[in-house]
Amino acid sequence: MTEENKNSGLDKEEEYIINIGPQHPSTHGVLRLVVSLKGEIVKSVEPHCGYIHRGIEKMCEKLTYPQIIHLTDRLDYLSAHINNEAVCLCVEKALEIEVPERVKYIRAILSELTRIQSHELWWCSFGMDMGATTCYFYGLRDREKVLDIFEETCGGRMIVSYNTPGGLMNDIHPNFQKRVKEFLKHFRKKLPEYDQLLTGNVIMQERTKNIGIISREDAISYGVTGPSGRGSGFSCDVRKHHPYGIYDKVDFVEPLYKTGDTFSRYKVRMDEMWESMKIIEQLIDNIPEGDYCAKMKPVIKLPEGEYYQRVEAARGELGVYINSRGDKYPYRLKLRSPNLSNLSALNVLASGFKIADLIAIGGSLDYVIPDIDR
């Protein structure tokens, strides 16, 4: 028994401690969970993070604002576009510039596409965690279509770097609208298939219902946001409560479930995919003409002060705090990553359930490790 485990109170005789991770098929990255077991039952979980800590916040202190954007891609690489947007919005808020309407529309469409592809990948890996390997390929097959749209317009598939303070790197590709509509048509057919394959499945329902319950109060207290928080009935959609971009003009529903178990977190994400498609359908035909970028100075200097921007990333609330000293570099840039807060609730969620449930709960929280570690 290591010194470390002794300190954390995991050295009681009857407990059986296993390390899940850093290399493990279902930690979705390099996360280490020190799990103390009694038989199959999880007594406590202790996450150990930091295996891919890169010090992005520190790096940002030496980079100009347009340069920061490409680092935010590498936080939660599955919602890269939304992370980009968060920093851009924060800079635009500080500079008090109004971006053109066209930019807002395109950003919203791309954000929702990002959300869809992120949830698709979540669905694949959740199925994989449950042991239904086939889900993985169906999800990836449809996600590929979104990535093609990204590649055609942004140039990158996952790491898009498409936003820039003031607007976008370049205008959308002429095929963009056509391809998005094609994708929506395709995905409306395929999404019910997901339900047939996994959602309705009796094994999956038995494994997720009433498992990993977190109450609304606990969810708020632990800062569990995004689909995981909404599964507990915590209405935490930043797009609704603190709208940014075009979100105050579009009509969508924030899916809320009361139970707070793994299944409700699952359902929230499935519903969000439908809602995202609804948002895109409202916007895709009405993209106004205009510039794709506001006029910006070549060197962006933020006025002295503190700026905070919250956006709804695919996994929860992403916050960007910029403290500027009037320089072209930020004095301090803090990224409030949704996954770190979501992860902190893992012990509460998984204690008392089985190892298989721990894996399913981890899958339903859908953490992305680079976002936890930053």
Next chain:
Amino acid sequence: MPFNIYDFTSFTQWIDKSLYDSLSPLWAMIWEMTIIGVAFLLFYAVIGLFLVYAERKVCAFMQCRIGPNRVGPYGIIQTIADLFKLLMKELIPIKNADKFLFNLAPFIVIITTFLAIAAIPFAKGLHAIDFNIGIFYILAVSSMSVIGVLLAGWSSNNKYSLIGAMRSGAQIVSYELSVGLSLITIIVLAGSMQLSTIVEAQADGWFIFKGHIPAIIAFIIYLIAATAETNRGPFDLAEAESELTAGYHTEYSGIKFAFFYLAEFINMFIVASIAATVFWGGWMPFHIGGWEAFNNIMDYIPPFIWFFGKTFFIIFIIMWFKWTFPRLRIDQLLTLEWKYLLPINLFNVLLMAFIVLMGWHF
């Protein structure tokens, strides 16, 4: 009768007779055993390679993929390449492992499959041994493989392996009941445990048709329980890739891992062939009582084609299960057995006995 074209009884008896005529009984027996052993080893290699390839292709097609396609046309040599890779891999010694048991475990697993396959009739007269307690024997030896799994988990000095092995123990102890009871249902109908008799009894119709409702229920239960017995998805808790990395064989590498891997596929073949023999008539062609012309046409199709056709169809269904369903949790696994399969099964045996007594079967 065209039936005799494919009757292997005279062929096997001729080998037997010529060996005993030319050699002393002891040597004749040793030679016979060697021939059968070599034949089964060759059969293992072929069936193992084929099943691995089939599984990969089946799962690929279900997942909108192509599957192996690089080595040879349509990737048919892929599994042979994999075999050579496994043979050449280093056997990694594990620190603090119980060396003897660690090395013994894969052999126990593979030997039990060897024992079980001996009793299976591939065609008329083409079986290694024909017990009068054939089914009973198969049930007994096939459940011994759990010892190998438990030893593997215990001796690996790995916590994941131990959890996997314990799960496997609980699983096989429970599902053994269902396998046994669902086969007993058919034994009630057949009135014999000898596999050759069971097959002969299906000459005028397979038991799944003859026994109608209880036989179908027994077949479905057998299929579920057999999938669980072979530790295949959705019952692959002992391996549980996303939970326990690889379960009981986490620490094995090279040829020892290959033994576990091969044993899984051979086990699948064995359970499928038992299902084919007991429920679907084994090598017996599709006969309908009274339709002589139709039956004669069916007899021209060789019996081993019937046997392997049925077996691979059942294997396909087991693969279909694996590539569709999420894995069960350990308590769900036990609930399924003790709350659903076992009571239904017990009731089913009674129902079958009643039907046989009343003569309602065909």
Next chain:
Amino acid sequence: MENSQLKERILSLVPEAEIVETKQYLNAIIPKEKLHFLAKSLREAEDTSFDYLFCLTGLDLMDSLEVIYHIESTKYHHCIVLKTSTTDRENPILDSVTDIWHTADYHEREVFDFFGIKFNNHPDMRKLFLDETRIEGFPFRKDYVDEINIVER
């Protein structure tokens, strides 16, 4: 609650607080001894009910180390920013708010990791990300030197 009311409330609870109004949020600079009391009062009072700590930031101001709490009420959707600081760079100690908002657990550990601010009454004050055996000092402080890994351009 409007910002002006919140301002009054904070001043009535902690008279020595310094209130700075920015375009976005109301900032309240609180002495470190009073922070826990104020946070608990704001959390528990029915008309404020700040139950959601959405961001906890550490900050090195060269002369002092600051911690910024962004809090929101999920009922009324009003937000304020609390700030507290310590000038002790050798052994900075602040009060933990983990008992008020559980999410502060990990965020405070993160701040301890990068700025070396210890929090009183924290249940598990260990480093979250960095390996204690390999990284000395607190990397996010402005005076942190690492000649190998930080390349100045």
Next chain:
Amino acid sequence: MNSIINYFTGLYKGVKSLVIGMKVTGYYFFHPSEIVTQQYPENRIGKNTRTRKKLEMFERCKGEVIMPHNEKNENRCTGCGICEMNCPNGTIEVISKFITTEEGKKKKVLDKHIYHLGMCTFCGLCVKTCPSKALAFSTHFEHAVFNRAKLNKVLNHEGSTLMKGAE
């Protein structure tokens, strides 16, 4: 009684859901036309693959940074170094030299534009900020090499000169 009904309805619903799931995978098994695999590298020439589809990269695909040259071996790079300044990772090094023009003036021109592909994060800032549009992204994406030094590229061709009117 209620529990008995629940037992059987639960059994029925469970089996039904399993059959529905098997229908989905079964559909794909019997419809090979739904296969989406693209066989790389065969699809680069569009032969020997299932779909006979040729691999075509999107025109904006950020494969690597290149400096387009025209047929007279001229590029548009003035050697100003703005790309170097804007690069967040130090991927680009612009080495310029002074030459004397025909009129006798001293002039700064590009000597070597060094691009470390191994360090590039494809943010696109160099291409976007270049005032003379000298840089571009190519769709070439196969960068695997055995030696890291091979990823350090000189973008301007040997003996290339500045295009007229690029300043």
